[in-house]
Amino acid sequence: MVETAIEMDKAALILKLLGDQTRLTMLKILDRHACCVCEFVEIFQMSQPAISQHLRKLKDLGLVQEERKGQWIFYSINKYSGEYSFLQQVLDQLPNQDLKIIELEKNGTRISCC
Template sequence: MEKIDELAECMKLLSDKTRLTILALLKEREMCVCDIVDILDTTQPNISQHLKKLKLGGLVNETRRSQWIYYSLNMDNKPHLQSVMKQLPSMKERLESRTALRCE
């Protein structure tokens, strides 16, 4: 039952459009909150809350670089997510349409 509970929690995380979009963005490259805020045209607290849930669910990693925290996908030991990630649309075009996204 533990595996089912874990999978159910993961599916709950994936049931949100914003979180799925964040995962699609992170599939392309690691990003800081300000990058995601800019691309999704939403607020920093909103994105931070979604990233917090994804991190607690073990779906993203965070790495601190000076004052910024960068997020990346954590798909290790999550074979059940591979098919979901393959279904997410590419965000390359959306990323390329934004210039100078870095927080620096």
């Protein structure tokens, strides 16, 4: 089956979410590493509700998914989203953000789940 192009309205909704530096960086990080809320709080030095609200928007559009592991909820890219390849084409053009994860590991604030 041929992959159908994304609709303009759906594309605009997604791009609007990507048009925020916090969410854009979140997605670039999630593209390679599942993360929980408290890690993003550390990375962005932003309040926990602010982080949760950003993730909620990404989840509402189906771009990310969540999985609870104990007391933490890990977010990751939803590879089964109908717009995954659209998203991926954008993220692929952005600079790698692994350094932010490496810094968490140095700080000892990286949550390594079982």
